[in-house]
Amino acid sequence: MKEFVISEVKAETAVLVGLVTPDQDEAKTKEYLDELEFLADTAGAVTVKRFTQKVPAPNQTTYVGKGKLDEIKQYILAEEEAEREIGMVIFDDELSARQIRNIENELKVKILDRTSLILDIFAMRAQTASAKTQVELAQYRYMLPRLQRLWTHLERQGGGSGSGGGKGSVGLRGPGETQLEMDRRIILNRMSLLKQRLAEIDKQKSTQRKNRGRLIRVALVGYTNVGKSTLMNLMAKSEVFAENKLFATLDTTVRKVVIENLPFLLADTVGFIRKLPTDLVDSFKSTLDEVREADLLLHVVDISHPDFEEQINVVNNTLKDLGCADKPSMIIFNKIDAYTWVDKEPDDLTPPTKENITLDELKRTWMAKLNDNCLFISARNKTNIDELRDVLYKQVRELHVQKYPYNDFLYPTADV
Ligand SMILES: Nc1nc2c(ncn2[C@@H]2O[C@H](COP(=O)(O)OP(=O)(O)OP(=O)(O)O)[C@@H](O)[C@H]2O)c(=O)[nH]1
Numbered sequence: 001m002k003e004f005v006i007s008e009v010k011a012e013t014a015v016l017v018g019l020v021t022p023d024q025d026e027a028k029t030k031e032y033l034d035e036l037e038f039l040a041d042t043a044g045a046v047t048v049k050r051f052t053q054k055v056p057a058p059n060q061t062t063y064v065g066k067g068k069l070d071e072i073k074q075y076i077l078a079e080e081e082a083e084r085e086i087g088m089v090i091f092d093d094e095l096s097a098r099q100i101r102n103i104e105n106e107l108k109v110k111i112l113d114r115t116s117l118i119l120d121i122f123a124m125r126a127q128t129a130s131a132k133t134q135v136e137l138a139q140y141r142y143m144l145p146r147l148q149r150l151w152t153h154l155e156r157q158g159g160g161s162g163s164g165g166g167k168g169s170v171g172l173r174g175p176g177e178t179q180l181e182m183d184r185r186i187i188l189n190r191m192s193l194l195k196q197r198l199a200e201i202d203k204q205k206s207t208q209r210k211n212r213g214r215l216i217r218v219a220l221v222g223y224t225n226v227g228k229s230t231l232m233n234l235m236a237k238s239e240v241f242a243e244n245k246l247f248a249t250l251d252t253t254v255r256k257v258v259i260e261n262l263p264f265l266l267a268d269t270v271g272f273i274r275k276l277p278t279d280l281v282d283s284f285k286s287t288l289d290e291v292r293e294a295d296l297l298l299h300v301v302d303i304s305h306p307d308f309e310e311q312i313n314v315v316n317n318t319l320k321d322l323g324c325a326d327k328p329s330m331i332i333f334n335k336i337d338a339y340t341w342v343d344k345e346p347d348d349l350t351p352p353t354k355e356n357i358t359l360d361e362l363k364r365t366w367m368a369k370l371n372d373n374c375l376f377i378s379a380r381n382k383t384n385i386d387e388l389r390d391v392l393y394k395q396v397r398e399l400h401v402q403k404y405p406y407n408d409f410l411y412p413t414a415d416v
């Protein structure tokens with residue numbers, strides 16, 4: 001099925017396009033595009049230019065308006081003239097089949113949107129059978145409503161030979177079935193196969209989870225790149241892959257951690273991100289089972305990120321979608337070493353902004369807001385990790401006693 005791969009981002013140059021709308025002001029759009037640039041970078045593409053347009057709503061046929069599309073086209077042509085080929089144009093929102101087709105006709109370069117870019121990254125990162133299956137399923141889900149567009153695309157490129165249908169497709173075609181219909185059928189079959197395979201993997205995994213014994217399960221959750229894996233490595237003395245790229249972790253890792261006499265399980269999970277279609281979240285259902293079945297969630301936040309408050313909301317909403325909103329949880333503000341603020345001059349009487357808040361003030365505000373149910377740490381510098389261990393010990397112990405009142409290993413050394 002190689003023929004159906006929508007895009008493979010290589011070390012190429014990218015142009016980003018975003019909209020400023022009534023629900024998304026200029027500052028927000030800049031933040032979104034910063035994140036999109038980080039995503040592009042993670043996929044190996046270098047961003048060379050951004051275009052934004054202020055509109056009441058996205059254009060149904062071309063996402064941006066006609067004039068803006070032309071401006072982008074002129075830019076691409078000028079770059080090509082100067083022998084700086086533009087590899088792709090990436091749009092910050094999910095595009096419809098129709099939008100992609102129209103934009104592609106106009107710009108004549110590879111068109112990606114936020115979703116297909118994230119899917120590319122997931123495909124690059126998937127390691128285990130389960131992650132690979134989930135990503136492939138998600139790719140087909142994305143592709144299916146856009147098949148038409150793939151076809152016109154391939155026909156144009158392949159001189160109308162229609163050779164994209166896969167080897168040995170002759171004879172497979174049912175009576176009166178068009179190539180497009182046949183491809184739909186092949187994809188749907190493949191999808192149901194993948195779903196079956198996932199169901200089997202899920203069954204195995206759930207048996208594995210049951211066999212893990214009577215231990216409290218704690219899951220690290222949070223936005224992508226906040227430091228979940230770094231914290232996991234620190235707590236579990238494990239070596240989970242962590243790096244300054246988005247979606248470094250796709251597969252859940254579970255480790256046994258012991259604090260004093262108390263063993264429990266700690267899981268590292270895939271990070272969340274904005275504008276992730278629910279379909280895609282659905283595809284990662286088995287990865288997220290670990291979150292769903294956890295007894296305690298440690299919601300890790302990167303406090304040094306200018307958007308951390310919105311990231312908290314995104315994570316909370318995703319948790320709600322997963323039916324985990326009411327689970328016991330605690331916020332771990334990470335990267336306090338990297339938190340910066342701008343001191344206000346004593347004679348500056350303008351009201352303080354977000355940038356003027358000191359770490360201490362921020363701590364006070366959030367501790368009040370969360371009833372002290374939070375901690376401030378630096379996983380990198382190992383600051384306040386002992387405190388985290390203490391709090392975890394207390395919480396896990398309490399949960400343990402509630403859930404497994406007859407487990408006696410807790411008591412011999414218990415502090416009576
Ligand atoms: N300054 C600073 N950087 C940190 C800290 N903790 C982690 N990092 C860095 O943040 C980046 C992301 O860390 P990861 O542990 O991979 O983050 P993650 O949440 O697992 O990310 P995903 O798996 O991509 O969702 C890495 O470059 C870490 O070195 C910290 O306390 N301070």
Ligand SMILES: [Mg+2]
Pocket residue numbers: 228229230241242248249268269
């Ligand atoms: Mg990670």
